[in-house]
Amino acid sequence: MAFREYKVGARMFGLAFGSSMFITLYMPAVDIASVSATTSAMERQLAFGRVGGFSYADPFLRGHGKPVTVDIVQDPKTGAAIEPTRAYVYTPEIPFPNGVRHPRILGELPSELSVSKGRMTDADEVQGAVFVVRETTREGISVPYIENVTATRGWTPEATLARADDKNRAFIGKGKIMFVREGCWWCHTLLPEQTQDWQYFGAPPMLGDFNGESPTAFGSDRKGPDLTHVGSRNSSREWMMLHFFNPRLVQPHSIMPRYDYMWGDVDADGRPIDYDAWRAAYDEYEAGNTIYPPEVPVPAVDSEARALIDFVINLK
């Protein structure tokens, strides 16, 4: 029974709810917005592309509209030898990541450097562009920034892609989509807990490591190990391939699902994959009737499995 209180009550309710929203939304937002992006944040968002979940470019989360990450040792324009460089290739019409669209996200100094020194805002989505992450020193502190190498050095997306063979291409952005769509993060967090956890899973993320990334997919409950630095612990593509096809091939006690359906119809050599035959052969192996498990097909370049492996290997 509220008696006459309900009018006063409605105002009090507005005040109470409003002040709690002010403290929990407005105040942290101001703090978080003032944090500068780290090198890691720039590498992540350039590799992942714009959105990691549902978007116009990719409504069914097939991994369309994502950049390709390449490792090159030759200048794409001149062909001269250069330091090993990781470049993020955005062919025409691939949506740019949020930090490039809205430089403010990168924080004060990195965005200023990215625009003035890196000519980041000269990039054009219609034409495509190639980005790299650079570091420079300002007042004794190392500051990362994004360089639009298409503008500064004339590396076109096609020429840059051509300098990297299949081994040096990584479909990390598409792989992140697979990670989200297949719900890997329901069981594998991307956020090590404190102290003892770090000794096992590696360093925790720092402020500014996520600027521009969405979704962050930290996960909330673990049924398998944390994957924040999994690429540093295990960089074997072969192992990943077996593990994704059937985790029990490399870890008999694993409870991870099989992701064999991500191989698609054909393997890397274009041969059709006969899943029924494979599973029948595996059942024989599991029953102890054969000594060796059937061979796992190598995933095709444009398969979802390849992208997922690229993503996981590059979590460092």
Added chain:
Amino acid sequence: MAWKFDNPLGTLTTDDQNVSAKKLWNEETLGGITEDNKRLPQPVVALMVLTIITAFMITFPLWGKRPTAAIYAPYIEMMSSAEVQGKSDDEAMTYIVSQVKASGFEWQSELERHPLEMDDLRLIRDQLIKLKQQGVDLREYNVLGNQLVMANFEGNRRADGSVERFQPWWDKGYTIAGFFIIFFTIGVVIAIKRLPENEWQPTHGGH
């Protein structure tokens, strides 16, 4: 509202407001649902106070905080002392731990929560000595496996504009929480004191 400063809570409501409230309370049964005008039971008030005290007590020493380099400084100092030389690692470690404990170290409880072995100490030894020579505040550094890194912490600013990377005993979060609880308590006391006094009980229209 005839609010009197010398009797603030008793005069939040006027007599005629109370009369109409009682009338309403007695006559409306709200489809068979009614409610009594009982006071807040003392155990409930006590539990509420206990909860507020506990809330600060349990979070105040920041259990589970990442270990800072500062807590291991005495260990590192003792590593090179004469008493430790010639002992096996386990013996040396036991000796160091007991010595530091006996000295009444400020962050003893932190040390107990983040135990180390001699090998761990060796890994961070040189880094810690180097940081000490630089004259930085060791509380601003976390021990991260085999590395000492600047704490991942946005703290208060010093006079020169640089950021303090450790938590002050008063923290912005605690301060806000303190104010928040005070406002809440005042608000609820006002809301409750505006009701008819609790000696009066409704008859619920005979229900």
Added chain:
Amino acid sequence: MKSPIMLSLIAGMLTGMGNGSVFGATLMCFLGRGKFDDWGGWGSQAYDPTTFTGFIDWSMIIFGVAFFVIVHVAVNRHLQLEEAKT
């Protein structure tokens, strides 16, 4: 009248075990950890009160039994009082 034994057994155990889990976890976090072998993961180790996990399981069980007794006694007394009234 039906006896409330099953209801107080399951609901009481559940309620108590929830509180016991919090108590056990708090105490173990406060006391800190022992050696690697004491983690108490596999098999009956998980219920050995000298291990890290086992201690909390025991505190859950003890709280559960305590709550069961409290609920059972309280409900029975209420029922007796109500019986006497009618």
Added chain:
Amino acid sequence: MFKYLFAKNEDIPAGSAAVFFGFSSIVWFVVGTAMGSFNAAKLAFPDFVTGSEILSFGHMRQVHVLAVILGWISMAFAMAMMYITPALGNTKLWSEKLGVWNCFLWNVGLSLGLFLLWLGVTSGREYSDLPWPIDIVVIIGLLVPLGINVWMTIKTRRVQGIYTTNWFFAAATFMVIIVFTVGNAPEFFQLTGLTEAYLTWWFAHNVLGLWITPVAAAIAYYVVPKVTGNPLYSHRIGHLHFWSVVVFYSTPAAHHLMSAPLPEWLKSFASVEGVLILVPAIAFVSNLLLTMTGKWRMFVENIEIKFTITGVMMAIPLNMQGGFQQTRAINWYVHGTGWMVAHAHLALLGFSTFLEAAAVYYGLQTLLRRKLYSLGLANFHFWMLLIGFTTYWVSMTIAGLIQGAGKIYAVPYIDVVIAEHPYMIARWVGGTMVFLGNCVWLYNMWMTARAGTVIPAGRLPHELAYER
């Protein structure tokens, strides 16, 4: 139902919307728990069903979560609001037609959203997984019409006072709209980084704290006095409960991200406020248990009270866990383990489900004016739910403790997986019991609508429960 969509408002019998919502919620409960049981089986036996993308754990997990939250729990809430709000205002539902449309849109929108989610069309954000066009459908088609109906019914009430339950209903429907809109802002406006991570958990925390918990409590505030005939113990404790929910439950969102690099002051604040959720819990539990004075017999004999009081008792461990597991020390130990899964189920499958089940049992009997078809089956449902849930909760808590110990002792992860295996099987057994119990419930309620004994005018269903 369809014939009422285009009928005149006056021609729709009072209570239709609530009945439709009631049956929909039971169906969604069966669906949601079926998926839960299936998922649990996959965690216990990883090769249970393989080779199909659509049936893989990662595709089904979030469908289970949202089917239960938006299907079962929220529709049971809508059902409760649509019969309790008018009853407490001595009036009819403001618009029965809006209610029927709301129920129709709810089922269609949720089916569409979950279907897309099942295919993998997700936003990748826990609890707000639905892609943003579906989020808009949820806001405009589900939550706003429900809110309008509740607010207008309260506004057009024919009594002067507003009972505690209706404060909660009016405030929670308002808050859930705000929470849903703000919480999904990262998708609407492409907010990124820590802001996105924080808003994800701001949403996930507040949808529980400002929607599920207060509405479930509000239902209990109606069911217990109504069925026992005792007046609610204290109006003042009601005040304490309501205001502490609004103030304390809306603030500690950051405690879900204690190990993330959020501003430290926010974590301290969240940690203090997180313990303070014990204040509304103490108020709620004490108010309802004191209301039971003199009617404890009904705890043993009456099905609605049995459900409600068990749910109220579960609020004790729920809030003890909730209050303390987010402080830094304990969070460090239990975060990201099965403990959290157990805790989430204690909130949704324990505490809140038991309260809603009582409201649905009571509401359907009242609205249909029919006695429960079989009290035996209802008791069977209760025990299946309670024993199944207890099995689930105990096994997952112990599994979580093992995981936590494994975490801080840096045990190789596979050893943790092996150690957890028996508990995973127990979890599946418990979840399956809940599912089977729900199938029985659906049958029982369907038969109640078809063949239950008609309740004479002026009597309440629980009064007749033991009359033959």
